Amino acid sequence: MGWNQTLRGELTDTFSGKILFDEPAAAYTSLRVGGKMDALVFPANNEELSSVIAFTHRHALPFVPVGNWTNLIVRDGGFRGIVISLSRLQKLLVRHQADGTALITAEAGCPLAQLVKTAAEESLTGSEFCAGIPGSVGGAIRMNAGAYGGEIKDIVENIVIINNNGEETAVAQKELHFAYRNLDLPADSIIITGTLRLHGGRKKEITAQMAEIIRKRKDKHPLDLPNAGSIFRNPPDCPAGRLIEESGLKGLRVGDAQISEKHANFIVNRGKASATDIMKLMDFIVQSVFEKTGRTLEPEIKVVGES
Numbered sequence: 001m002g003w004n005q006t007l008r009g010e011l012t013d014t015f016s017g018k019i020l021f022d023e024p025a026a027a028y029t030s031l032r033v034g035g036k037m038d039a040l041v042f043p044a045n046n047e048e049l050s051s052v053i054a055f056t057h058r059h060a061l062p063f064v065p066v067g068n069w070t071n072l073i074v075r076d077g078g079f080r081g082i083v084i085s086l087s088r089l090q091k092l093l094v095r096h097q098a099d100g101t102a103l104i105t106a107e108a109g110c111p112l113a114q115l116v117k118t119a120a121e122e123s124l125t126g127s128e129f130c131a132g133i134p135g136s137v138g139g140a141i142r143m144n145a146g147a148y149g150g151e152i153k154d155i156v157e158n159i160v161i162i163n164n165n166g167e168e169t170a171v172a173q174k175e176l177h178f179a180y181r182n183l184d185l186p187a188d189s190i191i192i193t194g195t196l197r198l199h200g201g202r203k204k205e206i207t208a209q210m211a212e213i214i215r216k217r218k219d220k221h222p223l224d225l226p227n228a229g230s231i232f233r234n235p236p237d238c239p240a241g242r243l244i245e246e247s248g249l250k251g252l253r254v255g256d257a258q259i260s261e262k263h264a265n266f267i268v269n270r271g272k273a274s275a276t277d278i279m280k281l282m283d284f285i286v287q288s289v290f291e292k293t294g295r296t297l298e299p300e301i302k303v304v305g306e307s
């Protein structure tokens with residue numbers, strides 16, 4: 001486990017940004033689980049990002065991009081390769097258009113909350129449904145995040161991706177293959193910016209709607225404990241939470257991993273849960289829901305790393 005000094009030295013020589021070796025993922029994932037990552041890097045611009053991608057290519061190392069770690073489990077064995085945090089890429093630009101719409105271009109690591117706040121300040125409507133989703137812009141586009149009747153795909157105008165050769169490509173909305181909680185991207189490509197089109201609206205109504213959504217979220221979601229939002233995808237005709245609740249599983253625990261008493265599609269970490277506990281609980285849910293309802297739940301959360 002871990003890298004030898006030569007490989008560490010080479011990465012340090014190649015990449016001028018912040019690097020952490022053997023950092024525990026539990027310090028970053030919103031569920032507070034996950035083992036050590038060989039290397040965690042924080043590129044602060046596209047050149048640094050390209051240099052780290054070139055490094056992974058040269059050494060045939062796996063890599064994974066991360067935003068705010070709010071939809072991600074890193075297994076307890078950690079990640080062999082490079083985890084690329086986009087959290088230092090946060091620039092945001094608003095361009096008002098002659099037709100009354102506006103284009104907001106955000107770097108991938110920009111918190112969705114920042115984008116939504118800026119939209120409200122600029123009296124722009126269309127992104128209110130994102131209020132309270134704790135991801136980054138890149139993560140939200142990759143996951144086609146959605147809530148309260150809206151999905152990111154509805155407001156994306158285009159994105160820029162970088163591939164594993166370091167080439168940047170702009171892709172228009174109509175060429176993007178969005179699906180429920182997913183955007184199909186070519187393997188190993190990373191979203192570096194996303195541009196959203198929003199419409200002119202009334203600031204008072206926009207902020208009132210955002211406040212109402214945040215109030216509903218606080219009512220429904222167990223926000224006082226580490227969690228990763230919905231663990232399972234909702235089948236088309238029935239929320240996953242209802243299937244889990246009707247299967248009598250609310251409150252069930254594996255170690256410190258617990259199916260939330262407040263919302264059955266949330267797993268919370270009551271203290272010292274491991275990624276293994278979470279995944280055992282997920283397996284148990286899938287099996288029990290299938291036995292009780294005949295339905296097969298599929299995870300929404302992404303899982304990386306070694307068991």
Ligand SMILES: Cc1cc2nc3c(=O)[nH]c(=O)nc-3n(C[C@H](O)[C@H](O)[C@H](O)COP(=O)(O)OP(=O)(O)OC[C@H]3O[C@@H](n4cnc5c(N)ncnc54)[C@H](O)[C@@H]3O)c2cc1C
Pocket residue numbers: 030064065066067068069070071072086108132133134135136137138139140141142143144145146147181189190191192221223227228229230302
């Ligand atoms: C309390 C809570 C409430 C939530 N509510 C909602 C909700 O209402 N609706 C909803 O859809 N989700 C919800 N989520 C889940 C999560 O916030 C979203 O999926 C969010 O969009 C993930 O963004 P992130 O930056 O945290 O992604 P991460 O967790 O960092 O990554 C998620 C996946 O995206 C990939 N990824 C991240 N950034 C990039 C990039 N730049 N390029 C390519 N791939 C990338 C990662 O490799 C990983 O596979 C909630 C989570 C929590 C904790």
